[in-house]
Amino acid sequence: MEITKVLPDDCISLIISLTSPRDACRMALLSHAFNSIADSNAVWQMFLPLDYIHIISNSSSPPSLLSLPKKDLYFTLCYHPILTHNGDMKFQLEKESGKKWYMVGARALSIQWVDTPRHWTWISLPDSRFCRVAKLKNVGRLEIKGKVKLNTLSSNTNYEAYFVFKLVRDRYGFRHTPVELDVSIEGTAAGEVRSVILDPPRNMPQQAKERVDGWLEIEMGEFFNGFENDRTVEFSLREDHDDQPKRGLIVQGIELRPKHKNNR
Amino acid sequence: MSEVDMAVIKPEMMKSYIWLQTADGSIQQVEQEVAMFCPMICHEVIQKGMGSSKNYAISLPQRVNPAMLSLILDYCRFHQVPGRSNKERKSFDEKFIRMDTKRLCELTSAADSLQLKPLVDLTSRALARIIEGKSPEEIREIFHLPDDLTEEEKLEPLKNTTDDPRIRLLNRLYAKKRKELKERQKLKNIEVEEERVDDRSVDDLLSFINGDNGDSKGIKNSKSKKKNRRRKDQQKNTSANEAIKNHNKEPNGLNQVCCSAEVGQTVRAGVGATSNLHDVEDDIFDNKNELDDGDIDDEIDPALKEKIDRYCSYELRKSSKLTVSNEVTMEVEDFARRLNSDWPERMQEILSFGHERKPVHFSLNGNGSLRRYANSEQR
Numbered sequence: 001m002e003i004t005k006v007l008p009d010d011c012i013s014l015i016i017s018l019t020s021p022r023d024a025c026r027m028a029l030l031s032h033a034f035n036s037i038a039d040s041n042a043v044w045q046m047f048l049p050l051d052y053i054h055i056i057s058n059s060s061s062p063p064s065l066l067s068l069p070k071k072d073l074y075f076t077l078c079y080h081p082i083l084t085h086n087g088d089m090k091f092q093l094e095k096e097s098g099k100k101w102y103m104v105g106a107r108a109l110s111i112q113w114v115d116t117p118r119h120w121t122w123i124s125l126p127d128s129r130f131c132r133v134a135k136l137k138n139v140g141r142l143e144i145k146g147k148v149k150l151n152t153l154s155s156n157t158n159y160e161a162y163f164v165f166k167l168v169r170d171r172y173g174f175r176h177t178p179v180e181l182d183v184s185i186e187g188t189a190a191g192e193v194r195s196v197i198l199d200p201p202r203n204m205p206q207q208a209k210e211r212v213d214g215w216l217e218i219e220m221g222e223f224f225n226g227f228e229n230d231r232t233v234e235f236s237l238r239e240d241h242d243d244q245p246k247r248g249l250i251v252q253g254i255e256l257r258p259k260h261k262n263n264r
Numbered sequence: 265m266s267e268v269d270m271a272v273i274k275p276e277m278m279k280s281y282i283w284l285q286t287a288d289g290s291i292q293q294v295e296q297e298v299a300m301f302c303p304m305i306c307h308e309v310i311q312k313g314m315g316s317s318k319n320y321a322i323s324l325p326q327r328v329n330p331a332m333l334s335l336i337l338d339y340c341r342f343h344q345v346p347g348r349s350n351k352e353r354k355s356f357d358e359k360f361i362r363m364d365t366k367r368l369c370e371l372t373s374a375a376d377s378l379q380l381k382p383l384v385d386l387t388s389r390a391l392a393r394i395i396e397g398k399s400p401e402e403i404r405e406i407f408h409l410p411d412d413l414t415e416e417e418k419l420e421p422l423k424n425t426t427d428d429p430r431i432r433l434l435n436r437l438y439a440k441k442r443k444e445l446k447e448r449q450k451l452k453n454i455e456v457e458e459e460r461v462d463d464r465s466v467d468d469l470l471s472f473i474n475g476d477n478g479d480s481k482g483i484k485n486s487k488s489k490k491k492n493r494r495r496k497d498q499q500k501n502t503s504a505n506e507a508i509k510n511h512n513k514e515p516n517g518l519n520q521v522c523c524s525a526e527v528g529q530t531v532r533a534g535v536g537a538t539s540n541l542h543d544v545e546d547d548i549f550d551n552k553n554e555l556d557d558g559d560i561d562d563e564i565d566p567a568l569k570e571k572i573d574r575y576c577s578y579e580l581r582k583s584s585k586l587t588v589s590n591e592v593t594m595e596v597e598d599f600a601r602r603l604n605s606d607w608p609e610r611m612q613e614i615l616s617f618g619h620e621r622k623p624v625h626f627s628l629n630g631n632g633s634l635r636r637y638a639n640s641e642q643r
Contacts, residue, residue, distance in 0.1 A: 003407035006369045011376050011388065018392035029400045029418055031409040 004033040012037050017046035021074065021098060044070035047098040048077075049154065055091060059084040074098065081129055090129050090253070099154040099258035103164065104146050106134040106251045112143040127214050128252050135168075136249040142179065142239040146254050150185070150229035158224050158259035161235055162217040164252040165208075167199050171248025174199035179239045183221030186232045191221050198249070215252055222259065282309060283321035286330050291321045294337055301340035303379040325377035332374035335367075339383050361390045365406055368394075 004012065016024050016038055024047070028038040037043065048070060049055065056065050060083040065073060074093065081092035081103075088108035094101045106114075111134055113119035119139050122132040136142075144163075153159060161183045167174065178195040196207045196218055208218040223233050235254050239246065281293040282305065299315070300306045308314045308322045315322040324333065342348075342356050361368065368387050375383040395403050404411060 002409060003369055004409070007373050008376065011372050011384065014384070015372075015388045015391045015395070018389055019396040023396050026400055027395075027403065029413065030404055030407075030411075032412050032417075034409065035413060035417070 004031075009037055010042065013040060013042040017043045020096065021047050022096060039069075039071055041070040044074050047074055049093070049098065049100055052077075055084060056082070059091065060087060083129065087131060094258045094260070096260060097157075097258060099157050100152070101255075101257055102148070102152065103129075103253045103255040104148060105130040105253040107132060109134075109144055109146040109251070109254065111145075111251065112141065113139055123250070125250070130252065133253075134251045136247055136251075138245055138247050140243045140245060142237070142246055142249075144237040144251065145235065147186070147232045147234045148256065149232050150225050153225050153229070153256060154258060155225055155227050155229055158222060159233075159256050160222050160259050161220040161233075162255040162257065163220050163235075163237055164211070164215050164217045164255050165198070166215055166250040166252070168248045168250065171199065173239075173244055173246030174249065175201060177239055177242055177244065177246075179237055181218070181220040182234075182236045182238075183223055184234055185223055186234055191223070194219075194221065217255065220254070282315040283318050284315065284333070285321040285323050286328055286333055287324070287326045288330065290330055291318060292330075292333075293318075295341075297344050298337055298340045301344040301380070302336070303381075305378065325374075327370075327377040328374040329370075332370055335371055336374060336378065336380065336383065340380075343382070357386055361386060365391070365394060369407075 007015075012034070016027055019027075021044075024038050024043055028035050030038070052073075053066060057063065065076065065082075068076065075095075077091075077093040078095040079092075081090045083089070084091045085108065088105050090103040090105065092101050093099065107130070111120060114134055117137075119137055121135050121137055123135050124131060125133055163181065174197065176197070178197045181194040181196060182191065184190045197204070198208060198218065200206055208216040211217050220235055220237070225233075280296045282296050282299040283291060283293050284299065284305070285291045300309065304325075305315070305322060309316075314320050328336070339360060342360075343353060363371070368391055372384055372387040372391065375387060394406065398406075403409070
């Protein structure tokens with residue numbers, strides 16, 4: 001029995017679409033028949049998020065993206081993040097699962113005093129996808145908050161939130177004073193608040209990790225986006241105990257990354 | 265039962281039956297509520313008034329043989345009962361699909377022809393679970409598929425290109441850098457293997473892989489590696505270019521430049537060329553970006569050769585425990601940062617070029633010169 005003689009193409013498409021993008025790429029190697037099915041739009045449309053058309057239409061990307069074959073579109077979105085929500089958010093797909101992966105830019109966060117030039121300034125850095133990132137000049141209390149509607153994200157997915165930042169050479173206030181990081185879904189009990197030092201001295205462990213794009217990231221927390229997702233998830237970073245001056249932090253945004261499952 | 269008895273008893277019989285005929289000619293009657301669970305049968309009864317008697321039995325599609333029909337009716341019989349809990353249904357489903365793969369395929373096909381979507385979904389998921397994570401070879405065995413793609417066709421994803429001149433410039437710059445690094449490495453290296461491997465042509469490799477199994481494992485490994493190298497190099501270049509372009513990216517980008525473990529493992533496998541092929545597809549998945557590989561015109565061929573050479577020297581570096589990958593990474597990051605400023609503009613440019621697919625014809629002769637790849641019917 002050869003499967004392509006038993007099953008019609010659209011059944012095979014369905015089966016492939018129920019595996020994974022990686023498996024689908026492998027299956028294009030199986031035989032002539034599988035090659036065309038595994039690369040087809042029928043399959044790859046299933047790997048794209050349900051609302052991909054809406055996301056792309058409301059982004060800064062050219063609409064010609066939508067005329068790409070779906071497999072090409074999938075990988076384009078994996079490797080070339082697009083700006084959505086008026087340039088406030090950066091969107092891409094997590095390659096293994098096709099889940100939505102967002103970064104909320106600094107502009108979309110609520111940063112206390114951010115519009116007061118004495119305290120914060122908006123600058124443009126070449127290694128950020130966003131037009132502007134926020135640079136701290138001087139505050140005593142640091143408060144950065146953000147929130148995202150859960151229905152923006154992929155459902156039935158575990159997400160990790162990361163604070164993406166840099167520290168310039170001329171900085172102070174972060175070496176010995178920890179900041180408090182918190183992620184919670186509105187309406188549920190607050191998750192654990194993490195206390196981390198953003199700029200530890202050399203002999204202390206560095207909790208922030210360096211990213212591929214040259215920025216630092218530190219995990220704020222995790223949350224699970226279930227199916228009834230008409231709520232919002234809220235993030236906050238705070239240092240409001242010691243009232244000591246702080247300076248030299250550059251904020252790119254908060255990244256919401258689908259957690260990579262190791263076992264399927 | 266005689267006809268007379270039937271006439272008397274019939275009004276008291278609450279059950280009504282639908283008559284179905286399978287392609288082999290056999291006819292059976294099935295309880296109405298069970299049969300009507302299938303949309304196709306439902307349609308025949310309601311729209312065409314069929315199925316009410318033996319003479320007007322509904323002809324089922326050819327894909328539904330008596331064995332499959334029996335299974336399908338079991339499914340319908342269970343699920344058409346309204347009072348069952350989700351847990352019960354799930355439990356039934358799990359037991360129901362426990363059958364060999366061949367039957368699962370036939371059942372999917374039969375259910376599909378009867379438009380019984382819940383069962384199609386159930387069996388499809390089961391089949392998906394069977395094939396996910398498996399290598400192409402394993403899947404071919406399960407489904408009895410012929411391995412009828414030529415080598416070139418299997419490499420097709422690697423050849424997808426764009427005409428963006430900036431990408432090509434990047435490729436050249438990158439190739440130059442790699443060459444420099446390679447030169448440095450060559451000076452440090454005294455391995456003989458490099459020469460030996462360069463002597464083989466692609467066609468030789470293919471004929472070896474597909475025909476002759478008598479060689480010792482050692483030689484076979486190097487030949488497989490060589491063939492793989494060609495592909496992997498393309499991958500490398502693609503991934504390197506990608507890394508240049510994707511400054512902002514998730515960890516994948518530069519990991520590939522750093523000659524990811526996957527590639528290394530593949531080459532080390534040396535079990536047989538075919539097993540390396542599906543890892544190629546994995547690499548394609550990892551490095552997949554059809555917009556990147558700009559090596560399409562003739563003047564790039566030397567760069568291609570450099571890639572191949574570079575991969576050879578990568579092999580050597582690996583074996584001599586030298587890591588150039590960090591240097592390479594930094595170069596790439598450097599490029600990335602310098603280019604980042606006009607990223608959105610570049611994106612626009614890339615996307616507006618569309619996707620021109622030009623086949624790359626290449627192969628490496630023993631003396632290092634390039635010749636057109638002969639599309640033989642080897643596997």
